[in-house]
Amino acid sequence: MHPDELRDLLDDIRRGQVSVESGQARLLERFRAQPFEDLGFARVDHHRAARTGFPEVVFGEGKSPAQVAAIAERIAGRGHTLLVTRATPEAYEAVRTVVPDAEFHQLARIIERRAGEIPPGSGTILIAAAGTSDLAVAEEAAVTCEAMNNPVDRLYDVGVAGLHRLLAEGERLHAARVVIVVAGMEGALPSVIGGLVSAPVVAVPTSVGYGASFGGIAALLGMLNSCAPGVAVVNIDNGFGAACISSQINHL
Amino acid sequence: MHPDELRDLLDDIRRGQVSVESGQARLLERFRAQPFEDLGFARVDHHRAARTGFPEVVFGEGKSPAQVAAIAERIAGRGHTLLVTRATPEAYEAVRTVVPDAEFHQLARIIERRAGEIPPGSGTILIAAAGTSDLAVAEEAAVTCEAMNNPVDRLYDVGVAGLHRLLAEGERLHAARVVIVVAGMEGALPSVIGGLVSAPVVAVPTSVGYGASFGGIAALLGMLNSCAPGVAVVNIDNGFGAACISSQINHL
Amino acid sequence: MHPDELRDLLDDIRRGQVSVESGQARLLERFRAQPFEDLGFARVDHHRAARTGFPEVVFGEGKSPAQVAAIAERIAGRGHTLLVTRATPEAYEAVRTVVPDAEFHQLARIIERRAGEIPPGSGTILIAAAGTSDLAVAEEAAVTCEAMNNPVDRLYDVGVAGLHRLLAEGERLHAARVVIVVAGMEGALPSVIGGLVSAPVVAVPTSVGYGASFGGIAALLGMLNSCAPGVAVVNIDNGFGAACISSQINHL
């Protein structure tokens, strides 16, 4: 509660323009303010945009299409940008009945309807992916970045075993304000890119690989141990998380 | 090689102002440019500042005091900011003989001499630490940020089991442009802070704890699985790495 | 065998009111008392209620519907409360043919028929769940607590990334005699709640999450390393186990 607002309220009480009971009620309410809406199985957080820079995003995995649709309706109903990650086609069908103009990005597994309330980011976010099998995660990052109003540059299939493919794109690398690097297997690409650019690098390990890749652990460890400074890491396959922090940086 | 520079050179060859042999030599040199200095056991990378935004930093662990001093001499001799992490007092003694005005930050284990060539960052980097045992890592981050010319705000001992200590500092949290969060044990602090601020959060797990903390793995996993978006993670105890990416963000 | 009971028996033998053979038989029986019923593939433990405070519970996973029904019939036939966890709809169909008034809690995956023999617990058990994906485990805990005759208060979707949702419910938190906290991903909720209440906290990690959550390991480690005292942990997804110890505490 802003000090000025508080002083005004107390002045009003002092002058008798607001009763003690009413003032007590308003202040108690502020102590316990509930900026969320309780759906029973979920509490939709309508203030998150103000607090953290983007609206509440729905994590679709493990939720029924009906649950996804119910939450989506509340968010879109308030005029917020709607973003559902890890969405199934079934969830999209359910959402479309309540938010008819929602779009579905199949490869990225994202349901989206932009509301235009998010200001544009300052620069371009480049998304580099090591192999063709990393594209789903890379697209989750890309579509999320775009939903958060950032220009995106996609640079795919530039793994370190064919270094010339990457080195040929020096200009695009240097033009980016933030670089998201998506890679599975040994996860070496962020180290190489981190040594080439001065922009912050957000690394996303993917569960691509077999044998001792252990569902992305090898790539995760490789990225955490990167010998290049300027690299931070998000969870395995977490294209969405990489987009969030990258958009936050791009909106500074 | 810049196209204009190349055209100028070819023009000079065309006009006979530069001989073919000399042009050939200059071009071959550009193909193979070696912007590093070979000390036999190490190749000092003098162009890194231009390329990635800060000069080559010396990782002190596993190097002898004499090796550290030799590298430090080269870096300082070129007028670059000197930064040696994981430094021992013995290494500091050795460095002081060749770089007399180098400072030693004991808790942070850093040898430093600023050269003034790095421009100031745009905002403040807040460094939050969960417990008193996390201070060494937090200080490694703080001193590195300062060496890279960023204002730093230290907020220590604000673990989640005493939440009011953290909530009392809302203003400092919101004032930061980047937040580094250092925590051991369960590593929950980045999730809580990530839900409170809109600045990017760089999380540093520490090896503090015992039993099933497994030298920081518990904290690392907690941070990677953060339910708050806008959080990225660096390696266990890697205060230096967190500072690098945070400074890059703060210099955008 | 109580010393008085033993002395009385020996007195009776001494006085000839009980024959040596009969006394021998009764004593041998006490040495080897078998308070269980052997079904061939299972030994139903009818004395467990007396010994540990609640009747034998059937773990449904890996048992055929016919096996579940056979055990259920024995337990219900003795007038004990019936509780089958990890039950399938098929098992419920089989049980219903032999225990017609058994209920099925679908989300909790529990078959239940209360027999009224368990005394009420002293206070309320609050069950807090971090996200909507943790509800199945939370409900397993809640239904089990209720079957053991404890009042239950459900507080769902109060994850640490939206702290105000939790802080708004301070009164309910403080009113509980025991708190069960169910959380996946980084498992930070028990640390936060453990720092707010003086009631014992029983933490249940869930296998919710992806990537480096490793099927609940991240949450489990987070909870074991909780910086808040007063927190103990049960196995991943073990809502039933959390309910057992919480009911025991609530029946002290």
Added chain:
Amino acid sequence: MHPDELRDLLDDIRRGQVSVESGQARLLERFRAQPFEDLGFARVDHHRAARTGFPEVVFGEGKSPAQVAAIAERIAGRGHTLLVTRATPEAYEAVRTVVPDAEFHQLARIIERRAGEIPPGSGTILIAAAGTSDLAVAEEAAVTCEAMNNPVDRLYDVGVAGLHRLLAEGERLHAARVVIVVAGMEGALPSVIGGLVSAPVVAVPTSVGYGASFGGIAALLGMLNSCAPGVAVVNIDNGFGAACISSQINHL
């Protein structure tokens, strides 16, 4: 802030007995109340006793003797019970200079001075330890329980490979209100005791063992997978944590 207290304050403002400025200041203070004392490197939490049932406990590992003494002085100076765990003899020497009547429990590695402000627990806490090598952890639990004003019964060297040692103590087992079970190696003791008693069992894995005990992981997993209901687990070697939750239960 209690509603009555708030109403009284507003009444006073209304009646002019408290100025608007003073009321504003007092309310703002309540919004941001800081019930801790900032020592620079640590924030001593004086309200924790009220909030969680026992005073702030000092975790001695990784703190210098001087730091431990400084914190101890603040806690004891307020008349709170002082408890320092994982304490070294050096730390004890330092504490003694500022809290002269502090005691040192060498095997338990605890510095303690009781202040008498904690009410007595309702029943006895039994502490069972599997082997002689588990005694240090068992004593950490025992001394902590005693410092929190609980009667303690110690039952040591009752490992499952010599079951008669345990079965001979049935009366002591049944007399306990809470049972703490400390075991290394395979960690089987809590399962056996959990099947014998109706009291809640708090299991503490220890790092005792060799080879595939992996510093207590084998015991930890054994306890988490206990087939006996009514068992919850704390971190490896965490005798203190087991005592905290057990004392909370015993004070219900």
Added chain:
Amino acid sequence: MHPDELRDLLDDIRRGQVSVESGQARLLERFRAQPFEDLGFARVDHHRAARTGFPEVVFGEGKSPAQVAAIAERIAGRGHTLLVTRATPEAYEAVRTVVPDAEFHQLARIIERRAGEIPPGSGTILIAAAGTSDLAVAEEAAVTCEAMNNPVDRLYDVGVAGLHRLLAEGERLHAARVVIVVAGMEGALPSVIGGLVSAPVVAVPTSVGYGASFGGIAALLGMLNSCAPGVAVVNIDNGFGAACISSQINHL
């Protein structure tokens, strides 16, 4: 090659009764003797019975029904006992066409036809299983023991959380010459039985359990760290392996 056999051959050469060429051929053959039959995809080892005490056993997993049948035909055709583990009903159908009197043990997943060539074991092998979910593995052990001509005593559902079920069977425990103990979850049963009997105990961890049982790792570690001497362990779910070594012991 036995020295006497060799001397006889050389004598024959000396006396001209065996030509040098023929002797050379026979000796070379002995140097390279191939006591197996090459099916292309498999080399059936007909001498294994002589060498290790039981005939080659077919591991059914990952083999097609046709491959299983082809190998089974060779083994049975030589009059050896046929044993196929991890067999599917489909494999059984295929085997029956070539070995009509082969039996299928469904719970144990074993195809078997005894040939009567294995001598009887000296004593009884007791197979103890902790829970009803461990029965498949226990039966794999039991049927294998029987195929190797050992009397078997089955003692099922005697987990440590209901100790009296086990203690009531002291006589059967003491009567066994070898004890196989099958248990999942925390794997504590071998420790308890190992403390009660003087017979060697072969422990088999099962993948029964959930959460932190990690597919049998918890039980495996518990058994390897058993505080009872006289316990050795085989692989997770390896009822067959436990039977092999137990039968070898029982045939000494």
Added chain:
Amino acid sequence: MHPDELRDLLDDIRRGQVSVESGQARLLERFRAQPFEDLGFARVDHHRAARTGFPEVVFGEGKSPAQVAAIAERIAGRGHTLLVTRATPEAYEAVRTVVPDAEFHQLARIIERRAGEIPPGSGTILIAAAGTSDLAVAEEAAVTCEAMNNPVDRLYDVGVAGLHRLLAEGERLHAARVVIVVAGMEGALPSVIGGLVSAPVVAVPTSVGYGASFGGIAALLGMLNSCAPGVAVVNIDNGFGAACISSQINHL
């Protein structure tokens, strides 16, 4: 760029036979040479054969049949040997429509069309497999070696538990120039073979086994810890990778 080629070009510029603009363009092109073809989702690397000794191989897993066919068409269209690993029958159908004479090796899961441009290897590559369940991986190695124009000798079902099967084949072992050893379970075969031959041994752990084989980790660790020198290891189930390095060695 070869120095002579560069000098010739500069001479031409000097003499006016090549314009400055044209020279600039040609040089810039060499700086950024892109020896790949961009399909949008993939960048086909046509120079790899020259650079690393064999053409780009398509890793089929995670690619749609249409994607596989599109890449295959480009590779075959340039007259390069086509090799698709981890291929499904569906992918083969798709490839056949654009490369009609491509073959499918079902057990090896490889689509192949040799173009005859790879020179023959110097000696024979022997592929030893421990068990019949390892054949798929062994065949992946064998077919890849053959596609790279190496003579292959297959030695299957020679596991260490029946050592005579292996020892009987000493001549074939010694005749090989490189030995690939494929084994699951304990992965002991490379150690034994490594002690018998002087040829380099490339070990391939397979995910064959159960329980504590952990999908090939046991075999992988066994091979990495081989007590025999002269053994190097590739990823679990990576028959293709073993073939690559073996063919490189055989082509030296």
Added chain:
Amino acid sequence: MHPDELRDLLDDIRRGQVSVESGQARLLERFRAQPFEDLGFARVDHHRAARTGFPEVVFGEGKSPAQVAAIAERIAGRGHTLLVTRATPEAYEAVRTVVPDAEFHQLARIIERRAGEIPPGSGTILIAAAGTSDLAVAEEAAVTCEAMNNPVDRLYDVGVAGLHRLLAEGERLHAARVVIVVAGMEGALPSVIGGLVSAPVVAVPTSVGYGASFGGIAALLGMLNSCAPGVAVVNIDNGFGAACISSQINHL
């Protein structure tokens, strides 16, 4: 209590030859018989020899010399064979003051005094060790076997990378009644020996090795996954445990 013994006692009571009080006391004593001696920190189990075939063995690690000596005195004082494993020279000095004729086996780290009460084993126990670094564990097994009155044959440095060293000793291998195989690194030796002999094989992984041997895990996994039947495994470095079960087998 034997039924006959019980009937005799009741007869005596019946006939008045034993008073009710005395009979009650004797029976209560049998219910609670404590066949151990309570030293406060340890409960010495004097009946273990009768129950499990060998006397209580003292695990020396983590016990002070004084504690070891106190327990040793009790065991030797009853005329039992004394065996202290993982003993330090300091513990030996302390033991010698109370058990003057105790011996110290330095390489095996065992204090021993045989009392002659253990009957001889039936055959020879062969102890095979892969490398010279495995000798300490092998000797722990050997000395324990000898203390338990078994003839021992030592076969050291017969690792699988030099197979002829092992094959040259076929006669000694076949002469053994039990084989203990001690190996670090990849732990392949038990598989090879298990394929050669019909005696039971007890495998002991050692923590010998470096890198990915992970302190014996590689060897442990190798042994658990042995492709040879007839192999069971004990804990890493647990030479004592291997000797216990081998002696039990040899005493059948």
Added chain:
Amino acid sequence: MHPDELRDLLDDIRRGQVSVESGQARLLERFRAQPFEDLGFARVDHHRAARTGFPEVVFGEGKSPAQVAAIAERIAGRGHTLLVTRATPEAYEAVRTVVPDAEFHQLARIIERRAGEIPPGSGTILIAAAGTSDLAVAEEAAVTCEAMNNPVDRLYDVGVAGLHRLLAEGERLHAARVVIVVAGMEGALPSVIGGLVSAPVVAVPTSVGYGASFGGIAALLGMLNSCAPGVAVVNIDNGFGAACISSQINHL
């Protein structure tokens, strides 16, 4: 035994020039030939050079200086090249007393005396190391290669975060017949080099790094999952093993 040698012997027997007894003895000896020397604690393998291409190498770790010297004396006494890895200065002192002209390579921790019996390798072995902390392992590889008579080219401090340092050395990379790549941290260097050269690449992960490098596991996994074909891996820090297989390849 060569067929001709055998035939000659039989001819001699046939002709009476060799007695049956003598022939029998000679043949039996060949069946059991012991091409090793038994020192009690070790069996020196004098035929290994013939069998595997290089003489027995002494692994110094865990052996006393006296043991190392005893084995060294035997090897050098037979005129074989002496190589002791993981050697301490103390071991060197001991060796020098019996092999006076042995050399000690301190950084590589190798004692060496070449005997000149190993033929020269065909090409150069290039040893690339990522960082200055990897030098000890790189030198172990280099000195071993030289002892095995291979020309060695050392290329140190060429980590992927400063790619131009590596790309500047393309000629040396392409000139090598085999490339050993030594790297810690994320272990990305072999992937990059594997994509540049056609020579086989042997990758050595090192335990250099901190936090989530886990003593070299991160580098090991990175290398096993290399996206570049033509890469095989040896154990963590196993410079010796990499040299062995590289020398074998270079001697083909």
